[in-house]
Amino acid sequence: MSPSNTTLLSVDSLHKAFGENQVLKGIDFTVHSGEVVALIGPSGSGKTTALRCLNGLEIADSGTVGFDGGPSVSFEAKTKPKTAQVLRERSAMVFQGHHLFPHLTVLQNVTVGPIEVQKRAKDQVLAEARKLLDRVGLAAKADAYPNSLSGGQQQRVGIVRALMQQPDLLLFDEPTSALDPELVGEVLTVIKELAQEGWSMVLVTHELAFARDVADTVVFMDGGVVVETGPAAQVLSAPTNPRTQAFVQRLLHPF
């Protein structure tokens, strides 16, 4: 499904410093409805920090993160975490380390938010959860505890947990970086299917081949700024900026 022209999320001039270290020096990009945006760049380029700002997990020093039709948060140094948490009404996060709750079963993990926080009808939530678990091939694991699952299975549960929030935008923070290589594929397959279904997502990833395959737009960050933005095929196959060229070369030919 190709993205629409409707803007879903606008990110304007995000700045963020950790102490002396200026991590974001003015980040701008846009996500359209149904668009898959891949944030790529070297380690320390600020892409994960930028992603966390979109969900209010990190409070930017300045800049704006705004959903079309709200909510919108204009960050300043005094912004309280409470102010930024409205962003979570429309976005959901999949973490690098999945962060499943080890003391809850798989089914409880994916339903605790909808039932206890969103206060949705329990029966419907449970039915929806079982359907989504079945979709990612984990129906049989509903009553298992996360620690008995493989890394790939855990991350698929993490994705279902995010989907259960019924967000308009999915945020992925290096969803396969903590996985054994042979488990990467099963997670990427799920993400690709979601992309094809028309989910809007922002994806921080090191998997360039995957980004080229799935992303509509690639945002290349380096040193806290957006160096190059454009259609995935163009930025990853024929980058114009020398820094992007060097980065892509390095990842494609590491030796």
Place this chain on the structure above:
Amino acid sequence: MDSNWQLLLDSLWPLAKGAITATIPLALISFIVGLVIALFIALMRISKNPVLSAIGRVYISIIRGTPLLVQLFVIFYGMPSLGITIDPWPSAIIAFSLNIGGYAAEIIRAAILSVPAGQWEAGYTLGMSRTRSLYRLILPQATRVAIPPLSNSFISLVKDTSLASTILVTEMFRKAQEITASTYEFMLLYCEAAAIYWIICLVLSALQNSVEGRLEKYVTK
């Protein structure tokens, strides 16, 4: 020798009664109240608010830096000079609770900090508040870590309740002292009391094991 056996048997019920009506309830009530105090002190210690954190630190420092016996005496014998007279039982409960509050606060703090920060964040992204994340996600996981050291504190407390004998609470040890006052059988009575303390602690250790086992169910073996 016969009379010794007789005394042992005769004193068994008075001592057991002291344990059931005083030692155990005293320990249990103080521990529960102490845990509530400890949770708040631990949260103050963890808090980013420097004033709250400092209050927590000073509290723990005072409790840990002074003998329990002195704490008991200050409350029971000292407070009356400030016009506050407290009966033996409430005095004992107050002193033991405050004491557990200080020691268990460090255990709870360490247990909370042992839960990865990502667990809080995952809760936040589901729309949970700090408080809900704490009791729904963090504390259940922290409990698993805290059970062994908290059991230790509780077992210590059971034995420390013998100090309440010094402020006129007739718990098991005071009962033993009373019996020795008329029989002069110090060795026999004190060893009998010791044995009963030991048995209580054996039961508590078994209890600890079973609770630990229940909480381990989600951890891969």
